[in-house]
Amino acid sequence: MTIASRPTIPAERYAERLRQISGRLLLHRVDAALIGVGPDLDYLTGYRAMPLERLTMLAIGAGRPPVLVVPRLEEPAARAGLRTPLDIATWMETDDPHALVVSLLGRDAGGGRVAVSDRLWSFHLLRLQAVLPSATWSSVTAVLRELRMVKDHDEIELLRLAGAAADRVVDQIASGRLVGRSEADVATEVRQRLQAEGHELPEFAIVASGPNSASPHHEASDRVIQAGEPIVLDIGGALGGYGSDTTRTLWVTGGDERNGPTKEFRHLFGVLLAAQQAATRAVRPGVAAEAIDRTARNIIDGEGYGENFFHRTGHGIGLEGHEEPYLIAGNDEPLAEGMAFSVEPGIYLPGRYGARIEDIIVCGADGPIILNNEPRELRVVAG
């Protein structure tokens, strides 16, 4: 798949987003937004750069045109990377870039309210705070979240492509040899296949076999996969900037039917599948994010596995692998058409085994639009 064949966010969308954030600064009574390298900068300008010790920052003073501050040596890269025209201010290696940023904000920033992007390194925030010691600091997510949470048509298309690519990789891995290989070896294959299916770096690949399947964020290890155990495969990355993230649970028999799933595991998995499906079906505009979590949790609790489901039901996804809205108790955010998030309950019996099922769901006008469509049933394979 070449980059040219992908949908891209139209250039005019970035100008529109920049106009919207300026209005929102007023609404949120924020005097300035300071946006470092990362998904917020990508969302507003299309510019993607590596986060480093040299400051790159979009400075937006309320009522002023935004200015992108970049190191002089990255000026041509920034001009090539921006998807919308912007004023650029450069700094030389021995200049103070944090003072430069503050100088672009106007007088109001001095004792005012300054919002910064969540992923900005503390290295930079501490320097900005030293230049503006009387300012009050907050997260720019309060200003940007309502924009970023609701995906437009092109963003949903990219999420759909990313999801379909990840689905193909799940099927390729589940159809291949697994028993006798190390988790790390399978994880390497997952990463290579995600790239072959059009994903960019960085990809993640949880390959959690046997007792490791009870560790939700297991790091693929040298453990050799055995016949007669489950594998939780949780994989994803980004395609055209937009994330994929899907989980399927397999059971490998090594070709011997006597190595099939235990009765207990089949029961546990049945409960999990019912919970995941009920939570997915509950998705529609106006339903609170926490209600989706509660739907899955009630079913799992009711079967006595409540303590074995010790994470939230899901997280938003878009330019970040994890973003708002989070499907978690206490989050009364009403779902809205265009929000995209994972629905991924899990049940884990520590030291023994576990299972998880995860799809990316877009909240449609009438209910869930499901972006991962590999069969969710426990997939019993020879491996």
Next chain:
Amino acid sequence: MTIASRPTIPAERYAERLRQISGRLLLHRVDAALIGVGPDLDYLTGYRAMPLERLTMLAIGAGRPPVLVVPRLEEPAARAGLRTPLDIATWMETDDPHALVVSLLGRDAGGGRVAVSDRLWSFHLLRLQAVLPSATWSSVTAVLRELRMVKDHDEIELLRLAGAAADRVVDQIASGRLVGRSEADVATEVRQRLQAEGHELPEFAIVASGPNSASPHHEASDRVIQAGEPIVLDIGGALGGYGSDTTRTLWVTGGDERNGPTKEFRHLFGVLLAAQQAATRAVRPGVAAEAIDRTARNIIDGEGYGENFFHRTGHGIGLEGHEEPYLIAGNDEPLAEGMAFSVEPGIYLPGRYGARIEDIIVCGADGPIILNNEPRELRVVAG
């Protein structure tokens, strides 16, 4: 190359580093160090995790044993990833992890001095500042830099392996077809070859052809490489956690000698090579970091290219691709045996072309130990 064949940092080294940082907190009159996911945490504990919105943090209150705070769902991953025994405190999804961290620091942190890791997300720092509104905040690099800057034998071995692997990839790319391919296509090949040579994610691959070679941090584009132009190839990543970073400049002729380098480019390149070599030779214990920069800059200035060399001469390298010491005017840090850094002057004629040469150098007892050993001369290839 399998992971098993690599040197690793011995487990006892982590316990030693943790002891050292505790002593240094006292020395720097810091009441607490808060270390998020990233190179500082890796350095102190060996634990590598993805930086995410869920807080993972090593909390070290002065005079107290360090505690690793992790989300409950990552507890097994943290126990598997730690290279040294540590107390672990877990938090459940709806707990306040920032309050938990602060509760572990003891009374002194309240109005005291708290140092945080540079890469900690502002998302987390702002929440910590809200829990400790009277504390004074600083960078933990002031406490850790002297430890991290000076590499031990095992770290140098890993840097050496990473450098040799990157050298092989440079040679493979320079020996292959280039003319008629896009920069992005060549960059993909670079990444695949870096992985094949044992590098982990993420790798970087600057492939800057023709006029793009005048952009030091050029992002590989769809531009098709032409006969009769230079290519700046700046590649690297990490191997066993330790960085590689090397730059060579090629000139592709397409097999026709009439497409060889211009006289001007050969002159410019000769000046650059002399500067890079003089700077390298100047490396020895006790010499100031800025003196290495000045050595390269004086030669380039003297030939009238001063304005065309608009970045520092180098950066430290280790668990981070860029770290202290920086070879830049104003940094009077004396080099010490075991410090590792790049020496990478460049000369750029905007809109036309440019060149850069980069090696990773370790400061040895008697002078430079050079970790990149591909020929530095302008490599004229058919491509």
